[in-house]
Amino acid sequence: MKSFTKYLLFKTKKRMEFINITEEVNQAIEDSKVKEGLCHVNAMHITSGVYINDAENGLIEDIKEWLETLAPSGKDYKHHLTGEDNGDAHLKRMIIGHEVTIPITNGKADFGPWEEVYYAEFDGKRDKRVIIKIIGE
């Protein structure tokens, strides 16, 4: 069994920002030399997520507006009694999910059409990391 680990670093300029990391995922799979296996991609912070969806700017705006409706910022979350102001970020990332697993077939990410991997930042302007962990052979 082979394994491979890579960390991606982020410090977004905006509080909420989505970044396409498909190329980094594909590169990690190539570097791992794994031909058949699983590639796990995981936001290592509790106010950000990783998801797979379309690389279409209109949809990305739709997702952001939709998340704001379902988990609004600016509310009196109990979490804010700690001094934090990011209660909504914790909730938004729970809808989006914080991890994806991508099957590897014949040495490549076995994506369907239009599948793109995104890092979703909900409490930016801070140092954040994503881990890519690949196992297989």
Added chain:
Amino acid sequence: MKSFTKYLLFKTKKRMEFINITEEVNQAIEDSKVKEGLCHVNAMHITSGVYINDAENGLIEDIKEWLETLAPSGKDYKHHLTGEDNGDAHLKRMIIGHEVTIPITNGKADFGPWEEVYYAEFDGKRDKRVIIKIIGE
């Protein structure tokens, strides 16, 4: 390490339709000859999902109605400026999730009681695929 890959094909008659794929998953695990490992099941399209829940028709209707409340169809999504009309499908699948991982123990899916695997189509009448990727030994 063993690995095994299988694709399931779908073309639903309705726009939104949920299909029980538990038997196909169990068959893939048997065919893989893996005794201990992980079985990853993944909708390869960005307007469909895969989830685990009850095979109870009332609940399935509840889930559909609930998703329609949280991510309504017929809204003016920005995504529709591309000519598409499936903005809601992209969002519905984000709530449901697009992938599950099933542990394999003693050569069988290690399901708890009532766990059934579903393919959830939100933009049907098109050719779609699910990938089953199994690794283990």
Added chain:
Amino acid sequence: MKSFTKYLLFKTKKRMEFINITEEVNQAIEDSKVKEGLCHVNAMHITSGVYINDAENGLIEDIKEWLETLAPSGKDYKHHLTGEDNGDAHLKRMIIGHEVTIPITNGKADFGPWEEVYYAEFDGKRDKRVIIKIIGE
């Protein structure tokens, strides 16, 4: 390839209760002797979930209240025609998710800061299980 399986048992006193299982996950990883791999943690029941987020009591209350808003209890779910009264529990667990995968690096869970693993019970006072399945080498 090594594999390791452990089941955690729960019978909560309340209907909705979140339990921090990070220590049990770390212990399972240590017991598995896996140095590089994946640790899959999975609620084996369709009315409970597993998620990763902050171990902060205010946030935990926020999550519970928020889920109650998105998937309220006490509604006339079609699922209740079976005699069950837990329709909301099936939906709440779909938002939270029922599984997480944790990368293992150098023999330890490769968590980012503040990541804690929770078992989320939405239909308690019943015997429930979580499976931890580890593969790697």
